[in-house]
Structures are given as C-alpha cells and as structure tokens.
Amino acid sequence: MEGFLFxxxxxxxxxxxxxxxPFITGLVAGAFIVSSLYHVFGITSLKPVARFSxxxxxxxxxxxxxxxxxxxGRPERALEMFLTPNLNSAMSAFGYIWFVYLLIVLGxxxxxxxxxxxxxxxxxxxxxxxxxxxxxxxxxxIPEEALAIDKKIIKVLAFIGIPTAFLLHGYVGFIFGAVKAxxxxxxxxxxxxFLMSATVSGIALLLLSYVVVxxxxxxxxxxxxxRSLALWLMGFLSVNVVLEGLEVFTMxxxxxxxxxxxxxxxxxxxxxxxxxxxxISGAIVPLMVLGIVEAIGLGGQAKTVLRxxxxxxxxxxxxxxRWNVVIGGQLISKSLxxxxxxxxxxxxxxxxxxxxxxxxxxFVILAVLIYLIPPWQEEPQAVRREPLxxxxxxx
Amino acid sequence: MPHxxxxxxxxxxxxxxxxxVPRVMPTPAFLIDFGFHTRNAEQNAEKWASVPASxxxxxxxxxxxxxxxxxxxxxxxxxxxxxxxxxxxxxHITTGSPEVLNTSRDLCGTCHARLVSRxxxxxQVDMKTMGGDAECITCHDPHEPRAGMPxxxxxxxxxxxxxxxxxxxxxxxxxxxVPPQAxxxxxxxxxxLSCHGSSxxxxxxxPHVPAGLGGTNCLLCHTTGGVKxxxxxxxxxxxxxxxxxxxxx
Amino acid sequence: MRYELKISRRxxxxxxxxxxxxxxxxxxxxxxxxGFTAAAKIPGTYDWEKHYWGFVCDNERCIxxxxxxxxxxxxxKVPWEPEYNRTWVERYVITESDEIFVDSPNAxxxxxxxxxxxxxxxxxxxxxxxxxxxxxxxxxxxxCVTVCPVGxxxxxxxxxxxxxxxxxxxxxxxxxxxPYGARYILPDxxxxxxxxxxxxxxxxxCYHRITKGLLPACVEACPAGAxxxxxxxxxxxxxxxxxxEKRVYVLKPELGTEPKVYYIGFEKGVY
Numbered sequence: 001m002e003g004f005l006f007x008x009x010x011x012x013x014x015x016x017x018x019x020x021x022p023f024i025t026g027l028v029a030g031a032f033i034v035s036s037l038y039h040v041f042g043i044t045s046l047k048p049v050a051r052f053s054x055x056x057x058x059x060x061x062x063x064x065x066x067x068x069x070x071x072x073g074r075p076e077r078a079l080e081m082f083l084t085p086n087l088n089s090a091m092s093a094f095g096y097i098w099f100v101y102l103l104i105v106l107g108x109x110x111x112x113x114x115x116x117x118x119x120x121x122x123x124x125x126x127x128x129x130x131x132x133x134x135x136x137x138x139x140x141x142i143p144e145e146a147l148a149i150d151k152k153i154i155k156v157l158a159f160i161g162i163p164t165a166f167l168l169h170g171y172v173g174f175i176f177g178a179v180k181a182x183x184x185x186x187x188x189x190x191x192x193x194f195l196m197s198a199t200v201s202g203i204a205l206l207l208l209s210y211v212v213v214x215x216x217x218x219x220x221x222x223x224x225x226x227r228s229l230a231l232w233l234m235g236f237l238s239v240n241v242v243l244e245g246l247e248v249f250t251m252x253x254x255x256x257x258x259x260x261x262x263x264x265x266x267x268x269x270x271x272x273x274x275x276x277x278x279x280i281s282g283a284i285v286p287l288m289v290l291g292i293v294e295a296i297g298l299g300g301q302a303k304t305v306l307r308x309x310x311x312x313x314x315x316x317x318x319x320x321x322r323w324n325v326v327i328g329g330q331l332i333s334k335s336l337x338x339x340x341x342x343x344x345x346x347x348x349x350x351x352x353x354x355x356x357x358x359x360x361x362x363f364v365i366l367a368v369l370i371y372l373i374p375p376w377q378e379e380p381q382a383v384r385r386e387p388l389x390x391x392x393x394x395x
Numbered sequence: 396m397p398h399x400x401x402x403x404x405x406x407x408x409x410x411x412x413x414x415x416v417p418r419v420m421p422t423p424a425f426l427i428d429f430g431f432h433t434r435n436a437e438q439n440a441e442k443w444a445s446v447p448a449s450x451x452x453x454x455x456x457x458x459x460x461x462x463x464x465x466x467x468x469x470x471x472x473x474x475x476x477x478x479x480x481x482x483x484x485x486x487h488i489t490t491g492s493p494e495v496l497n498t499s500r501d502l503c504g505t506c507h508a509r510l511v512s513r514x515x516x517x518x519q520v521d522m523k524t525m526g527g528d529a530e531c532i533t534c535h536d537p538h539e540p541r542a543g544m545p546x547x548x549x550x551x552x553x554x555x556x557x558x559x560x561x562x563x564x565x566x567x568x569x570x571x572x573v574p575p576q577a578x579x580x581x582x583x584x585x586x587x588l589s590c591h592g593s594s595x596x597x598x599x600x601x602p603h604v605p606a607g608l609g610g611t612n613c614l615l616c617h618t619t620g621g622v623k624x625x626x627x628x629x630x631x632x633x634x635x636x637x638x639x640x641x642x643x644x
Numbered sequence: 645m646r647y648e649l650k651i652s653r654r655x656x657x658x659x660x661x662x663x664x665x666x667x668x669x670x671x672x673x674x675x676x677x678x679g680f681t682a683a684a685k686i687p688g689t690y691d692w693e694k695h696y697w698g699f700v701c702d703n704e705r706c707i708x709x710x711x712x713x714x715x716x717x718x719x720x721k722v723p724w725e726p727e728y729n730r731t732w733v734e735r736y737v738i739t740e741s742d743e744i745f746v747d748s749p750n751a752x753x754x755x756x757x758x759x760x761x762x763x764x765x766x767x768x769x770x771x772x773x774x775x776x777x778x779x780x781x782x783x784x785x786x787x788c789v790t791v792c793p794v795g796x797x798x799x800x801x802x803x804x805x806x807x808x809x810x811x812x813x814x815x816x817x818x819x820x821x822x823p824y825g826a827r828y829i830l831p832d833x834x835x836x837x838x839x840x841x842x843x844x845x846x847x848x849x850c851y852h853r854i855t856k857g858l859l860p861a862c863v864e865a866c867p868a869g870a871x872x873x874x875x876x877x878x879x880x881x882x883x884x885x886x887x888x889e890k891r892v893y894v895l896k897p898e899l900g901t902e903p904k905v906y907y908i909g910f911e912k913g914v915y
Binding site: 073 | 727732746789812825826843844899915
Binding site for chain 3: 399400403406407410414428432434436439440442443444445446447448449450452453472474475476478479482483501504505506508510511512513514517522
C-alpha cells in the first residue's frame, strides 16, 4: 500500500473469484454467438462447430454461479438473489437473466440433440439407457413434423438467445460501469467492452477447443471452419481494441480530476498487465498474426498452428482485461491519493488453486456432455463414439 | 407434440417449486437463514434501535458525583464529557464497576500536545518541555485544569517579543505603568511563555479599533462624557498608547 | 397456414410457461415491497416520521484528538482488529508549494500527538494544516441502497441508511459503490451487538441512541465541538442554525449522492 487510503480500504473485496466469473460468462456468450451464427444466420462454414459450441456454452453456463456463490460472505443466503431481488440493482439481474438464459440454452441443446438422444436410448442398456430415456422424456419417436417444429423452435431460441446472451454479459459490464464512486469503472462503454471481449474470448476458446478436440479424435480440421472462426475473431477483436482504446484515450484527453491516479494505475501498478498483456499480446499481436495468415499463403498445418497461438494469446489477453478492470479498479483508493496491492494467495477459497479448479470444471462437464451426446456430425450412422473414454476395454 | 408437452410440464413444475411454493408456504425456521429470509424495514430498524447504549451522557453523572460535577461544570473542561476520559458509564451505573482512570501524559497530550494542524486558538503546549516526565495532573486538576494556574495573557503577542519592555518594574519610561506590574520579580524568569502559555487570550479579548480610524485621536470620542467612556483602569493613559494594546482591524 | 397454426400452439404453450414465470415474479413484487412502504412506528415513543437527522463537521474546530473514534468503537463494538472504522479522522497538510499530504494513522484513534506521527511533517514548509472527521454521510440518494442485489440495505424514514444484517449476503457491492469508504465487511469472528459475521456494517449515526433522544457517541465525545448533530426538521436544532448561518460544503457533491454530513471549513483537495 502506498499513499493515503481510507481506513476501511486496503483489502481487495472482489478478488480472484470475481475475476474468473466474467471470464467464464464471457466464454458462454461468445460460444453461444458462434452457435447462433450458424443456427440463425446460416453461416454454413461454422457448421462443424455449431453443436460443439452449443454444449460448450452450456458447460460454462452451469459453472457460472459457482465463483459468485463462493465469494459471498454468506453463501447460504445466495437464494435471496432469486427470491427477494432488489430490481434497482444490476447485480440482481444475475438471478433472472442467468435463469432465463439457462432455460433457453437447455431448451436449445435438448431440441438440437434430441434425435441423437433418442437414438442412443434405443442403442444402449443399463444405467446409460436410463439416462438417455430420462433425457428423452420418454418420447422415442421423431416424426418428420416434430423435427420441423423442433427446427423452428431452435431457430427462435437461438434468436432470442442472442439478446439474452448480450444481457448476460452486458449486465456484468453494467455492474462495473454504473459505479460512479470508482473512476476506473465508471463509463457507459463498460457493458459494450465486456460484451465484445466476451465474444472474442468465446470465439478464441472455440477455435482452440476445435483444434484440440480434432487432434484428440484424429479427425481432419475443417480449414474453412477454422478460417471462418479466425475471421470472426479478427472482426470482433478489432472492435474490442477500438472500444478499450477509446475508453482510456478519452480519460487521458479529458484529464479529469481522477486522471492523476488512473494514469499512475495503468502505467505503474498494472502497466504490464494492461498495455503489455491486454493490448499488445492480447489484441495487437494476435490481429497481426491472423492478418498475416490471411494475407500470405501458408500450409494448412502452419495456418492451424498460428491461429491456435493467436487464440491462446487472445484468451490470456481477455483474462488480463478482466483482471485489470476488477482488481485494477480496487487498487485505487476512493481518496484518489493511494493504492492498495493485491497478490492472490495460493491456498484458501479465494486462492489460485481453487480458481484453477473452478476454471477446469466446465471442461469436465464438457467432457461428460461430449461422452453422452457427441456433437460431431461427420458420420451420422456411426455407433456412439467415445472420443474421451477413460476405460481401456477393446471395442 | 408429446415431447414438447412433457418438457413444458417439467418446466412448469420446476418454476412453481422455485417461485410459488416459497412465497405461499410459511418458511420453516431452520430455512430462514438459508436464503428464505424476507426483508422488513421497520422490523430491522427496530432491531437497530434496541441495541443497548454504552455511553450514558454526562448529565447522569451528577446524581452520584455532585462535587466533582460542580467543579467540572465551572472549568474549561466542561466541554469534555466525563466519559471521554473515564470510558463508557453504562456498565458502571448498573454494576458499580470501577471506571477508567488514565492519568498518563499521553491522554492529556492527545488533545493538548502542540500540533501545527490544530486550530491556533486551542490551548496547546509543547509536551517535550512542559512538565518534564511528570503526569500533567500533578499541577492541573483534570476537572478544573486552570485552577491555581498563572493567568493567561490579556493581549496578543504579535509585535511583542520582549515582555520586559513593558512589564519591567525598574524601567522609568512614563508609560510603563500602564500595563500591570509583574506581581513577581523578573529575576530568573526570562521565558514568560513557559508559565503564561503562548496561546491567544480567550474571553478577555480587547475591543479592536475599527479600520479607518487608525490615525484619529481616540480621546476625541472616548472621553469620560463621550461616546464610550474609557473604563476605570484606563486613568492616566494618553492617546499615544492606545494602539499598543488595541489592535487595528 | 396450417403449419403456422401448429407452431402457434406450441409457441403458445412455451410463451404461456414463460408468462407464468413472469407473472409470478411481477405479482410477488408488491408483497415484497409492502414491507418497505408501510408507515410504522418503532415501538416506544419514537416516531420515525417526525424526525430527519442531519450532521455537521467543523474542520475549523477539530483538534484531531481521536476521542470520537474510540468512543464509536466502544459504543458500537466495532472490531479493533482488523482495522475497521465507522468513523475516522484525517489530517491534511498543505505545503507552500501546493503539495497536499493526507494521513490517518490507525484511523486517528490514538490521536496525532505521539511521535513519529506528530513529527512526520516537521521538515516541510507548511502553509496550513487541519483535521477532517469522516463518517457515513447517510446520503439522501444513497448509491449503496441502489446497488444492493437483495435489498438488505435501506434508508429509514428519518434519513438513516441501515443494513439488515440478517438479510445481507455479503456480496460487497455496496462497499464498491460507496464513494466515501464508509462501509466494511465484518470479519469471521466479530462481537458486534447484532452478532452477525461476514456481512456488511457501517456507521448508523448511533441509531440506537438518537431514537432515545441521545447524541451519537462521537458527538458526545468530541471536546472541541467539531461534531454537531440535530434534527433537520426542528428549527431550533444546532444543525439547522448552522446551515442557515454558515457556508457549508459536502464531500464529492458532483456524484449526486446528497450527503447529509455538512462541513464547515472545507478545503479544495479534501475527498
């Protein structure tokens, strides 16, 4: 700590758990948008990842409330968020938006995968048969008109899911952007910046996951799909960089009273994380790399590797952005005269280890979902594949 | 379509259980702390209002401590509540438990140590030189701190660096009889401030000369029958010396 | 069109379900709000409709003794460790070269008279220096009340902002939203009067004292007359008198929180 802090400051109230929460919700929004790009706007190049991105969105969505509940002082009272919300508060939006969005994504996943579920229900036995039968709600026939209706509903859900996804991540941005007490947070651009970086992180995650999963399954990577993902990533990333840059440039240009402490924050306290990771390695360099990949002729392998690296850098950059906003905003004292400091502990409920576990949970859920309802559509007649099976019995 | 009907039925069941049942059923006590607590402003404000007070307010102390209270009421420490030094009295009243008696220099210094941030008209002393290491209560009764103390200066020290110039009983200057002679010899006493304090006089502030009347002969108006006659102890003074004590605004 | 009819039936069911949900939520809001809007008295002779409390801090009189901080801690059982404070005193030192130094060692609870605190600025060319007492401003437009997701913090009819510590979930959004640093979260083991832990706490202007006709503990303790408390509705109260006679200012007025702690002797650079 240095300078002057109010006596009640000095402790970072919203710590690592609150940094990973918008990161996880961001991935949900981004993955869902990719899925909707196919299901609503018919971007066929994204078909190979459409169903995969949908269950990715679901996996991350299920984990979303966990870091929030864990960081509460009284997590046993968490249900009050649903039962007695104060609708004036942006944070109360979590209850209803998350819940409605969960219903939408669950509905869409169920309808999209229903033919597969029914098929597997017929082809398996024992516990698996029970699970599939329950998921199918005991309905085993899929007449043509039911499929047509389902398709229509899927389209509707994917359509209304887009503004709901915007709300799901926009409200997080508004939680920060509407706090007039904190000059680093208070800007109307915050919800849009959060949303854009969410989309960016989701697309990057899908790009990464698609490459990784294809390598595990030893299936060829659809280069057109990868290129489509990369182009959408570049588009959203450019918008994101412009917005984030505009925010800080406007603060610098207007040079309000708070600029003194904010300039110290971004140049000294979080300088490396802000300029180094968020902007340069998280946005400028990936844009350049992806641009080069588009501009010059390279082999498929090289293109995949470069796009993979660029996406990984983007993901780290988006995480740094969450860190810079959440932690950075709390480092500055409301007296505008001092800084706290924060080094996340390793152990404990708000430590690095627990956060790593929470971050890996969605991938565990994703693995389970892929095992139960594989999203791949290259071999529609195939018997249920087990790309991530853990038992070694010969098939 | 049967699958949609069942899906909607399941959804409705979940919604009813989540949102209707908790509102309609009375909440069992053990669940209240688990998120089913409803808010009620009056009940909660009532809860906050019924917290017991530990400080009772000084007017209660007089019931038992009449003599100390009367002494305290007259002195300069009448603005310092009893509980400020003696701690909260609620427990003391009910159980008779002894009150705090912190007589250290530190407690006195908390208020009276000279600090540049304090208002200049607040009584402050240099704790390093005043009184050595002795407790302040050796000389100052905490309930009537100026009892037995040398009087405060009746004039400001601005422009007056050498007290002996006016208060020297040996000097023959005609106007030095105007200020009161020092009631004690000035031998061995060069630093008048160490007893009389250097804080501005309080309560005995002399009236100031209105701005613009600086060069006028004061006695034109302030003669015995004039606008405002000179007070009795001003006999023998001439107009040349008025500004020595009365500051110009 | 036959296709459309089938769709509308399905959609109707789905929309109906969502409408049911919406209806439940919307219809339950009035019953939740009823608790807030009903005018009621606190048992006893205190009627919260008849008072509206205000506070004045006089920076020209504060001597930085810190007795107010101690009195508050003792009266309200505010935790001594970790260092949380419902009220504190700040010292401002302004040098001839326009530098401003601010400090509040231990929130001012030991005063500023002991070295090295008393000698910290000895070498500087000081133009002026003064103390500023701080506490919760009980804003008329409190940002902390707006952001509480479960409505645990609220403003009473007599103008005090309180926290329902049995309802608070400890999310700390209000701590982020308060521009004045008045709020804090109780630690794992605290012995406050209401016996709650890991929920948010703050200065209540000694609500339990003012509803009984007493003064807040810090006002009682102040020997310099730097803290003045009174009823804004009572024309004879000292606060009303000061507000009609002296020039006063509030902290961060540009934020629109409408604080009710008025400062005499305010200075540019005090936040």
